[in-house]
Amino acid sequence: MPVDALAWIRNLRGGSQTHLIKAADGHHYVVKLSSNPQGLRTLVNEWISQRILNYLRIPCPAVEIIHLSAEFLAQSPRVGILRGQVLHPPPPGWHFGSRFPGDPNLLAVYDVLPDIQLASCRNIHHFPAILAFDKWAANADSRQSIFYRARLADVLPEEDSSSGPDLAPRGLVTSMIDHGYCFNGIYWDYPDAPGYGLYYRPEVYRRVRGGSDFEPWLERIRSFPASILDKALHELPRAWLTPRDEDELPALLDRLMARRGKVPALIEAVRHKFPHYFPNWR
Ligand SMILES: Nc1ncnc2c1ncn2[C@@H]1O[C@H](COP(=O)(O)OP(=O)(O)OP(=O)(O)O)[C@@H](O)[C@H]1O
């Protein structure tokens, strides 16, 4: 069920002109508007990608449909999309929200970190994991994530957080964001360029020694159940789909299922084109 927006906090950086908004469930959300300049389909891409990542057990923010009422918009004149000098308010209704991982007044969240801190990120192994996903979904963007300190048990999948008695209960973690350009953004195809999905710092792939470092995610992709996509499609707000999109989306997802076996070769193509990103891959 959609969650009502309560208060506008601020704008965030980025091409889709997102807004940080406090919602009625007590959480804050980075809201991508249906009228964003990257297109309505980016909301669909975000929604479906998040469902896939949950199944693959790759950390990413919780998502919700955020309801912006006409009253909220009347009280929040800074919510909108800037075109030229003019701010265009969005239509009242349902928009996409990616949950901020805490109270933005108390929790520092970073888009980028220096390598020395990246190396101490407790789930840096999720960068090879998400590369497998990005290749599968033809994410036509570079990889983006956020970093923050958290209780590890709250963020990491069980098999990671129970991996040793010396594991500190809190640490620096990353969570994968921005899936608007999966399925090649508004184009809904799979162009497979080697540079797509790569994170800008090779440091995050330093521990990769071979193809087996992309497991168990490759196996989860190989055996991925179509029912996850069916459910995501069923729960997707119909307001985010044009009649043409209603027709095209099932075929896009069928093609996604059909290309599961291609992922190892797509990763190999990345390694071939950008060997310096994988200095320890023998
Ligand atoms: N769940 C989240 N929690 C905290 N911050 C977030 C979250 N989601 C997004 N952000 C922040 O909002 C910014 C914009 O989000 P996002 O990258 O999804 O949108 P974008 O406008 O499509 O960006 P781009 O121009 O890179 O395509 C991010 O750079 C990040 O700083």
Ligand SMILES: [Mg+2]
């Ligand atoms: Mg972005």
